[in-house]
Amino acid sequence: MRVLTLNPGSSSLKSSLVVDGSPVGWAAMSLDDVRDAAEQALGRWSTVDVVAIRFVHGGSRTGPVRLTPGVVDALERLNPFAPLHQPQSVCLAREVFRLRPGLPVLASFDTAFHSHLPEEASRYALPREWTSQGRLRRYGFHGLSCRHAARRVTELLDAGNPEFLCCHLGAGVSVTAVRAGRSVDTSMGFTPLEGPAMATRSGSVDPGLVLHVMRTAPMSVEEMEDTLYHRSGLAGMSGTNGDLRAVLAREATGNPDAASAVAVYLHRIRREIGAMAVSLDRIDAVVFTGGVTEHQPELIARLAGGLGVLGISVDPARCLGDGDRLISPDDAPVAVFAMETGEDVELARDAESVLSVEHV
Ligand SMILES: Nc1ncnc2c1ncn2[C@@H]1O[C@H](COP(=O)(O)OP(=O)(O)O)[C@@H](O)[C@H]1O
Ligand SMILES: CC(=O)OP(=O)(O)O
Ligand SMILES: [Mg+2]
Incomplete structure (x- = not known):
């Protein structure tokens, strides 16, 4: 499977083509114009089966999802909680929908890796009324990077x-x-x-x-x-x-x-x-x-x-x-x-697993 990954970090957009799990091409682009960056990435690797986008915030989501306009609208509501990242991911998703209608677009979330944080690590010492709904808590980010590190450290340490x-x-x-x-x-x-x-x-x-x-x-x-x-x-x-x-x-x-x-x-x-x-x-x-x-x-x-x-x-x-x-x-x-940052490999893994379940 050919997966185009789009990873808007706070300093640049990283884009990769990952073929059957291995990155074969990589580019860093300016995020000054997010729409232009999306167009450049899609133009560079035009033959792809799926686009996988990193969203740093997934709210309570614990795994990757296929994006629809409605899901993107819901993710946009998290913009205030990651203002350097989430608006860029939302904009990229909409731009891919516009430029390549019909191409599957998936999202993976940094927060998902931390979704099982123990309570003592996830809870702030704030009034119970504030925290009881489970939203005002510690979410954690850089989860795709950590997940890749976990995979690699297990291999390297055997x-x-x-x-x-x-x-x-x-x-x-x-x-x-x-x-x-x-x-x-x-x-x-x-x-x-x-x-x-x-x-x-x-x-x-x-x-x-x-x-x-x-x-x-x-x-x-x-x-x-x-x-x-x-x-x-x-x-x-x-x-x-x-x-x-x-x-x-x-x-x-x-x-x-x-x-x-x-x-x-x-x-x-x-x-x-x-x-x-x-x-x-x-x-x-x-x-x-x-x-x-x-x-x-x-x-x-x-x-x-x-x-x-x-x-x-x-x-x-x-x-x-x-x-x-x-x-x-x-x-x-x-x-x-x-270690090299393996967010693109993790995005591609998620994309393959979501699509394989959909096709069962
Ligand atoms: N091509 C490069 N040459 C030298 N340093 C770089 C290069 N690209 C990134 N860096 C370093 O990496 C840092 C940004 O890390 P990166 O993981 O790319 O950030 P983010 O994903 O948050 O945008 C910069 O502060 C810079 O020091
Ligand atoms: C979550 C976060 O800060 O990501 P990045 O380092 O890519 O900006
Ligand atoms: Mg980054």
């Missing part, structure tokens, strides 16, 4: 049910604790804003600070949303666009804001790794994945430099290799892997 930490470092950043192939805790929450600092997102901040600024600035909800999603994180701290290429280049010139931004970024990821570790009984492995892992592997060596207390260490030379690989020294207590 172990039944490894307990591991999945650190997804892209424009969005999250850390997830995985046991028995399931997410048992994760750093992103009700929205993909919670957790470590990201390219343009603040990550977690004391809600008391947000209340104070809204009261005293004063600031509208829209202005606060724009600040936390677009003008914070590495971008806000360093005065760049938040892309680590720009931040590291500025750090290398001795710029103190960029140096501080990288220090905060690394510290908050390490802190989250420490926090996630306690949700596991043991750490069989740590997986680093996402665009930063693929393109700035030297940063993984810097990050791991502060993780010795957890038995996590890497060999800087191994960090610089390619593909899915062990990057810890052979005698290290915890196996550390750098």
Whole structure:
């Protein structure tokens, strides 16, 4: 089966052609014009059996679905909960319907992988009346990436049910604790804003600070949303666009804001790794994945430099290799892997499984 995958991340649209489970072509495109990006992807790989789109938010959905205009309308209602991602996925789906009527279009959800989070990890300590309907809770994101890491770490360790930490470092950043192939805790929450600092997102901040600024600035909800999603994180701290290429280049010139931004970024990821570790009984492995892992592997060596207390260490030379690989020294207590982001492979797997059930 030939599956065209469309994965709108917060910094670019990744598009792949996956044939019978193997990616055979890949392109990253600007999301400045989502309709144009959809047209480019469909034009590049015109002979496909199905289009599979990543939606970060699926609400209470626990698995992939076939999209109809009605389902897309329902998913659009989740736009406010993932404003950097969900509107792009909705727009892509509508554009594929328009350009290729009759072509099956499927959606896979980041949130699905976390849909069995234990209550102590999914519940916020808020009034029961707020949380009792099960909507105001921690959902978790980057689920397709974690699911792929779970598959690969099981193959690479040749172990039944490894307990591991999945650190997804892209424009969005999250850390997830995985046991028995399931997410048992994760750093992103009700929205993909919670957790470590990201390219343009603040990550977690004391809600008391947000209340104070809204009261005293004063600031509208829209202005606060724009600040936390677009003008914070590495971008806000360093005065760049938040892309680590720009931040590291500025750090290398001795710029103190960029140096501080990288220090905060690394510290908050390490802190989250420490926090996630306690949700596991043991750490069989740590997986680093996402665009930063693929393109700035030297940063993984810097990050791991502060993780010795957890038995996590890497060999800087191994960090610089390619593909899915062990990057810890052979005698290290915890196996550390750098992996390619396999969201496209997971999208294609979901698409094949949904269509095969439909055709039974
Ligand atoms: N072609 C590239 N060359 C160097 N670095 C890149 C490249 N593409 C992505 N990156 C790095 O990956 C980060 C984005 O990660 P990615 O997983 O692509 O983000 P997202 O999916 O959230 O849009 C950027 O901050 C940048 O540091
Ligand atoms: C959920 C999320 O932040 O995704 P990405 O890293 O692709 O922007
Ligand atoms: Mg991404």
